[in-house]
Amino acid sequence: MAEAHQAVAFQFTITPEGIDLQLSYQALNQIYLSGVRSWKKRVSRVRNSLIKGVYPASPSSWLFVAIGILATMYMQSDPSMGLITKIHSTLVSSDHMTFSQSSTMVSALVFSTLLWLSLILALRFCLKLLLSYHQWMFEKHGRMSNTTKVWVPLVRLLSSRKPLLYSYQSSLPHLPVPAIQDTVSRYLESVRPLLTDPEFKRMSDLANEFESNLGNRLQRYLKLKALWATNYVSDWWEEYVYLRSRGPIMVNSNYYGMDFLYVTPTSVQAARAGNTITALLLYRRKVNREELKPSRVPGTVIPLCAAQCERMFNTTRTPGVETDVLQHWLDSEFVAVYHRGRYFRLWVYRAGRLLSPREIEDQIQRILDDASPPLPGEEKLGALTAGDRIPWAQMRKQYFSSGVNKRSLDIIERAAFFVTLDDEEQGMRGDDPEGNLDRYAKSLLHGKCYDRWFDKSFSVVIYKNGKSGLNAEHSWADAPTVAHLWEYTLATDAFQLGYTEDGHCKGDVEPSLPQPQRLVWNIPAEAQVSSSLAVAQALADDVDCHVFPFREFGKGRIKKCRVSPDAFIQISLQLAYYRDRGGFCLTYEASMTRLFREGRTETVRSCSNESCAFITALESGETEEECRRLFQLASERHQNLYRMAMTGAGIDRHLFCLYVVSKYLGVESPFLKEVLSEPWRLSTSQTPVQQMNLFDLKNHPDFISLGGGFGPVADDGYGVSYIIVGEDMVNFHVSSKYSCSQTVSNVSVSWSSETSHTVVGNHIYTRQYSQAF
Template sequence: MAEAHEAVAFSFQIGPDGVNVDLSYDALKAVIYSGLRSWRLRLRRGLNSLYNSLYPGGPIRGTAFCGAITILYHYGYDTSFSIIPWLEQHVFERYFVPKTSKYLACIAFGCGVYVILVETRVQTLKTLFSYHGWMYQTHGQNASILPRVWTGLVKLCVGRSPSLYSCQRFLPTLPLPSLNDTMDRYLRTVRPLFDDREYARMEKLAEEFKKSLGKRLQRYLWLKWLLSSNYVSDWWEEYVYLRGRSAIMVNSNFYGLDAVYIRPTTIQSARAANLTCAAFLYRTELDHETIKPLMVQKLVPLCSRQYERQFNTVRIPGLETDKIVHYSDSRHIAVYSKGRWYKVYTFYNNKLLLPCELQVQFNDILKDTTLPSKGEEHLAALTAGERKQWAQARSKYFSTGINRSSLDAIEKAAFIVILDEDEYHLSANMSQQFNDYAHAILHGKAHDRWFDKSFNFIISKNAVFGFNVEHSWADAPVSGHMVEFVLCEDFVRFGYDEHGNTKGTPRFDALKPIKLKWNISNECEQIIEHSLTAATELYRDVDLNVYVQDNYGKGFMKKCKLSPDAYIQMALQLAHYRDSGKFNLTYEASMTRLFREGRTETVRSCSIESTQWVKSMDDSSISNVERIKLLRLACDYHQQQYRDAMSGKGIDRHLFCLYVVSKYLGVDSPFLQQVLSEPWKLSTSQTPTSYDDERLKHLIASNRDVITKYKVDTNEITAAGGGFGPTPHNYEEDYSGRYDERSKTNSGGGFGPVADDGYGVSYIIAGEDLIFFHISSKKSSSATDSHRFGEHIRKAMGDMKSLFDNNKSAVTTVKS
């Protein structure tokens, strides 16, 4: 078809008869359409930039303001305190006739005043959002006067209908903590991990650092803070992600899962078509910035910068450091099936293909009996191996010729779609089959995922979905936001016919997928196989277990007046202590997106309070009443740490940046070396749910025929990361508009183990009575066992519930 020949829209030859020009009309038309789309995108982005620069005002309100001033001045009411007459006399009358100069002076004054008003609101909001005391205050009717006044001022100053990037200008800068505060917090967190002798040595190192080298490093870091929009994020991306030379498969990339309890279709090509089309619709909303920024308590915006590189993005390997390359646009996806790579165009005549039109292309790929080219089947193993080896191979074997053009087709694709040959069978009891499914989405067979792309959509032979995400460009909530949109569009809006195929009729003859061509030498093939061998050894060492806590969930925790996240973190502390027999450094990821370009901060969940409570649980001399008291103290302190991390008062990012400065200066610090070498034996992360309730309600209301046809429980539609609730219930009640907490139910996702002898635990509070724990470790470690740890979590959660069951007065029913 036309798109297959874009690169050869015309050719010419010089012969005896002169110059012979061969012009391909279809190809030339495709190139023109591509150019028009590019210019339309530039225009749209320019208009969005103008809108964002005036937010919380707007062009229409600004025009109305200028018009009002002009009209008042025309009728003799000078609201400018004689500024307009001065402008008219000394500026505009030199170049224009009196009547024109009068109106120009009015417009100039109106624009100037309006910009000043907007900037005043921006600076006011920036100041208001620099205050984070609201996180530590009681909300609702019992709130004190200060949070109420703050809330009122924010509502007064903030604009309406912000676009995705409208709020970026008035997000505050991440504060730089003082050296003394960070040292004091750090020493408190490591106290339960060291005996008296080790702790005394650490105190001495910290004191020496604080009095000598620390002050010098802090001055340099303060200068960076002064000159940058975020003193952490660029270094974090560079040194934590891009400079890592080990494999990013398992070690960095993370995964998310599909719905668990409902299957909209079993036809692979149909599911792939719906998901692909939905993803491009989401990209369109990103380009148009019509997606609303996430707001904490529907009031405080989160930074949206990470959304910019979600599509058309690839991580390019380098000898010493990788780099992230983002392309402004892409009109195709790359597809992997049965060892072959394809380029699939998703636009025709400048219009996005319908799911039924995409399904035809996916069917063509699945029916293709062509054998893979030499080296093609395992080619993607290069992205699963060591980065330096991949960089060398890329430079030597993929820099010219057909290898270069085929590699470009993959790297410049909007994203990757993997049509897996295996089936994933999910069951309600979360058996080993579910663990095999999670394994497949995390690493596959090491050669059937392009781990460098921003994300891979993976669709199994029986149409089960999962996604694998490269971590350096953004954190999990950003991908989760996209996937919740895609899955909602897939089922509720697009749907499937009675046979499980996509709906609709193709508008034209289907475009043909283009099979990519490769010329891989024997030497290059040996490198590919070497990388595959190393990657296979890596993923076979992963012990992955998904434990489902369905006896109780956040509903019970709230009745106990405890934070669900803190409650679960305490359960993990108890489980890990019983598993390892000692306390270990624990990492919980917290976001810093309340600040411009913020990413994450560390909450150190193992604290003095948590260790006291954990010890009490296995001490028969301590009563349940005392245990509950200690648990509340531990949860309260954990919540304080979490709020501190969110508000820029964390520990680890500050120490990390001080360490980077020391390396730039070429000086060594025994204290910082000790801190940065401490292993995180337990690394945890909560998968947030941020579903757009209003959007879901609208889709449900406008697609009741789809819901009725497939008997979908509207309270089972997924949120970020994928997943559905445990048991469908009365559909007719849902159709009548009932909408409860189960609408946010999903099974989340996970990541590989961080330490060789530690655990990685990702969990999602999926409903009032449902929590998914994704537990990973290494089989080669005799100290860990993911299934054993799952059992310890089950027992810890049960023991914690028994505390309150045996002491009913400690459980307080919370009114909704």
């Protein structure tokens, strides 16, 4: 092969005249340039470690401290109160210095360094104290307390320097362990509207017994963990909720993100892949160099934890019999590509240089034009990642631990990310745009069950008509982190990289680029890929997905009512579920805890006494004034619950960790067992939008994001994801299971002359109240 010859730096042959040495200067130059890139990355990592290590100060501040100390000494003053003299005597007595003047200078510099480090520690401690203050979240708009008025400028002052991506990590507070009586009290309050009086009495007795006996013992162990652990929840949450799950991660855990709703920048599949892969690699470069701005609470300077960005690329989830493991590599210069049953390795760097979008397009087109058939067992190999985890772990150990199978599997798992070149067309198109959107969502959620690699941190899907999307594995990060990545990718693709008039990528093509490398497999006929595929196919066939762009009104009108848009939507979902099923249910709303170091999520139990009171009043025909009052109380209660979850005063993560401790101690708790077995029949999540403000949605209204979605958590429940886009639109993703006769995701619209409401699956917006408030 031509590319193999180019990879050889030198050759030699032995002849009667001696040794004939032939050097390939082109190959040596490629090796040299790759080495330069590697060293540049090392230097960059060291530099960034120094900069973020002294934040909120700067490395150059040492010079100002040293000059200040030397200047005061020159003025015959001792700012160290005798410490410089002690350092000087130590240096002289140890015979390290022979000249008094030079030893005095070094002593002053040593003291300056110690003083500088002390000041840095003091600044970081002050910043940590400031970031531990969360009362500002609970203050009403326009009613700022005096404490908060002082706190805001202090935070701005200590955050004035331009931070790197991870600069705030060591200054973020640790997640506090709530008092056990507070958690139990909040739990009982959250389930009160869901239980009858006898049921609530029984649960209260269980809770009180747990709090007074076993709970205190478990709490002591949990507090002990919180003393030394960075975050007392995250490691157990990752291991026991995600990695120890033995069922399929497809649908049950992985989630998806969609392309623009109305716009497809190009219909050329290879070109869209070229720009998308380039944009993702540019984002990875920013992550590696820590050039991304730290995410913040919207509208504030309060930073959020960036730890989830560390495993975004070059990461895979490897199966095990008892538990899976997340594997992460520092770097990877290639991506893995799947097309029509074949796997390829696509090098995206050439001698340390990132290929241009046009070069990547050219390489992708080579894969699309490759007519070679899949090897035996290769086409549906990806189904192993879609089925149950134990069979995949056993198959991996038996058939993929050595030889060509191991080498090919290593390439997929070590790749920067996974790319699927899908041979279908998707998007809102044709005579049935609504149905096509639903099929688009199902395709991204599970595809054909074998044409995605569900173990990768994320898989990018490029469809035949140029539409794109992604499927993300959940254990390494939550949706807002992936949404940040995907937002950058879409905006960079459309507004920075762009396309030529004929829809191709911009840039030049180096003619000597090697062909993409076909991966080689030797899969025995007895390898039971079909059993994993059957499990995955049954799961995929049971998922009912519906995507619904709601255009009647959006957050613009809701805000005029002086109501939180998120609270409005959550109460609407409660009303929808009540009308759908005739009662209330335990409702999960994801909230972040990234105000704390290594924070992930907490549960907002959106079904509250106040929301149930409003819905009951509305359905029983109470007066408009009374319903309006109850609605206001319900929305305020929801906002308070959300803020408590964000600030570490949630319910479910604390109880989850207490349950883990009980398992380690080998003790049973009827209360914890019952709490953790309760089904979440309504699981909801809001997808953030415009986190980076890379383009103006007002000037580009067609570039509306569809957001993303996930599968239902309970077999008889709904999974609802929504994204609030602009001022006049909300996109919903609803999922349920066909096997449950009581749930349906597809749209059904009915109008009531009395309340004028729209019902969308299990979504309801009460238009009467949006206009009345």
